[in-house]
Amino acid sequence: xxxxxxxxxxxxxQAAVPGAKIxxxxxxxxxxxxxxxxxxxHALAVARFLRIDPALQLDxxxxxxxxxxxxxxxKKKVKVKKVVDGEEREVDETTEEKIPGYLEAVYHLYxxxxxxxxxxxxxRTADRADDARLPSLNxxxxxxxxQEREIFDLYGIRFDGHPDLxxxxxxxxxxxxxxxxxxxxxxxxxxEPTPHDAVLARAxxxxxxxPHLDGAENITPQQ
Amino acid sequence: xxxxxxxxxxxxEQPRQLPPQMTSRLEGELxxxxxxxxxxxxxxVFRMNVALEGEIVRRLKPVFGYLHRNHEKIGENTSxxxxxxxxxxxxxxxxxxxxxxxxLSVEKLxxxxxxxxxxxxxxxxxxxxxxxxxxxxxxxxxxxxxxxxTPLMYAFREREKIFRVAIWFAxxxxxxxxxxxxx
Numbered sequence: 001x002x003x004x005x006x007x008x009x010x011x012x013x014q015a016a017v018p019g020a021k022i023x024x025x026x027x028x029x030x031x032x033x034x035x036x037x038x039x040x041x042h043a044l045a046v047a048r049f050l051r052i053d054p055a056l057q058l059d060x061x062x063x064x065x066x067x068x069x070x071x072x073x074x075k076k077k078v079k080v081k082k083v084v085d086g087e088e089r090e091v092d093e094t095t096e097e098k099i100p101g102y103l104e105a106v107y108h109l110y111x112x113x114x115x116x117x118x119x120x121x122x123x124r125t126a127d128r129a130d131d132a133r134l135p136s137l138n139x140x141x142x143x144x145x146x147q148e149r150e151i152f153d154l155y156g157i158r159f160d161g162h163p164d165l166x167x168x169x170x171x172x173x174x175x176x177x178x179x180x181x182x183x184x185x186x187x188x189x190x191x192e193p194t195p196h197d198a199v200l201a202r203a204x205x206x207x208x209x210x211p212h213l214d215g216a217e218n219i220t221p222q223q
Numbered sequence: 224x225x226x227x228x229x230x231x232x233x234x235x236e237q238p239r240q241l242p243p244q245m246t247s248r249l250e251g252e253l254x255x256x257x258x259x260x261x262x263x264x265x266x267x268v269f270r271m272n273v274a275l276e277g278e279i280v281r282r283l284k285p286v287f288g289y290l291h292r293n294h295e296k297i298g299e300n301t302s303x304x305x306x307x308x309x310x311x312x313x314x315x316x317x318x319x320x321x322x323x324x325x326x327l328s329v330e331k332l333x334x335x336x337x338x339x340x341x342x343x344x345x346x347x348x349x350x351x352x353x354x355x356x357x358x359x360x361x362x363x364x365x366x367x368x369x370x371x372x373t374p375l376m377y378a379f380r381e382r383e384k385i386f387r388v389a390i391w392f393a394x395x396x397x398x399x400x401x402x403x404x405x406x
Contacts, residue, residue: 030334146287154295169288179295 003116006034009056016053017045025122035106035120040135043123044161047140050109050119058109058119061141064148066155068128068181071101101128103157107137107144125157128180136162154179253281260289266363303329316359319352319389348389355385 004012010022013036020042027034038046050058074097082091103125110117125132136159138144148159149168156177159165167174176183189195189203259270268289274282294313298306310325311318323345330337337345362378 029332031331033331167288169291171288 003114003119004055006036006119009050009119010036012053013046013049016049017042020046022046033118033120035122037122037124040123040133043135043137044140047121047137050121051140056119057111057113058117059141060110060112060117061107061137061143062110062117063106063108064144064151065106066151066157066179067104067106067122068155068179069099069102069104070128070181071099073098102126103128103132103155105134105148105151105157107141109141130156131158132156133158133160135160136165138162153177156180252276260286303333316356317352319348323349351385351389355382358382358385 006024010024014020014022021039023037025035025037050056076095076097077092078095079090080093081088083089084091104122106120106122108117109119109121123134125134134157136144136148138148138159139161145163146168148162149165151157152159152162152165153167153169154177166172170178178185187202187206189199189206192199195203253274253276255272255274257270257272259265260268262269265271270286270289272284272286273280292309292312294306294309297309307322307325310321313321329335358378358381362375365374366372
């Protein structure tokens with residue numbers, strides 16, 4: 001059974017889940033792998049539709065991953081008619097649009113029953129805050145449990161409804177989220193046992209200051 | 224440990240029917256054991272928190288992260304070609320097929336088509352990798368089941384023969400960096 005186009009899936013999902021807001025995120029690159037952006041409020045219902053709909057039956061969630069989008073500015077060139085020196089002219093004007101940062105969780109879905117795929121769905125958080133939240137799709141696809149834990153661990157998205165949301169790769173006491181784009185790793189000056197050059201300069205900043213000399217160096221042996 | 228994983232969810236507590244001469248002090252109770260991270264049966268550092276009832280595993284929680292090699296983060300700081308050798312190490316018994324998977328995704332991302340000759344070579348190498356991987360699997364499986372040493376040596380002897388062939392194509396014997404065309 002061939003897979004429907006994303007537009008068809010979107011239309012049927014919106015008909016099946018009233019109030020659901022689904023956008024198609026186009027991929028203009030060579031892979032042409034476009035995806036569906038589903039809203040957080042109806043995410044569970046849409047995901048359940050994708051799983052149980054007889055024509056889709058996307059029963060296999062092969063991969064879940066996170067994406068960190070920093071705040072960025074889109075520059076657009078627009079031709080504007082302006083009156084310059086009493087004469088109407090077309091002038092290029094650049095408009096800047098600020099897009100606030102957000103985090104995404106991306107799910108790759110296949111159907112084992114119909115042997116088709118891939119359908120990519122994604123969810124977006126409101127912002128990049130430390131307690132950014134998304135609904136967990138673990139109850140729809142059981143394989144998402146560990147991977148949602150991994151996203152929580154590395155990107156800091158909290159999944160509501162996840163049965164066991166703990167750090168999975170980093171240790172429990174770890175504070176930051178290492179895969180976020182603004183993460184800076186701690187100054188690792190100890191990786192060389194005998195530091196030299198640049199590493200030595202960095203290591204020196206961490207050394208304890210030498211104690212003040214107490215005058216013992218002035219004592220000379222008595223003849 | 225000849226335990227079988229019965230269920231991941233906590234099972235309903237049912238008293239086991241033991242013959243009258245076999246009485247267990249732990250009957251009906253669960254014994255929690257932290258198995259690993261260093262354990263001869265795990266082939267790597269991996270911990271399992273298991274709840275045992277006798278020899279039956281009632282609950283199991285895996286604990287990862289003891290050997291996280293951080294390929295994603297390394298990949299942020301290197302080029303697409305530079306990530307290629309790291310994909311060998313994901314599974315060192317299947318290095319060629321891991322290379323292939325990575326190469327396919329990069330090609331898809333960049334819209335690159337490889338020549339037909341390369342496709343043939345890839346299939347041949349993937350099949351050779353599969354053969355030696357299965358040979359190793361049988362060797363290690365028998366080794367874990369108690370047939371120490373000898374079957375593993377047989378498997379590795381066959382594996383060496385396959386590498387003799389693979390070395391015509393690839394430069395390194397175990398960890399190949401072949402999918403990358405040197406520029």
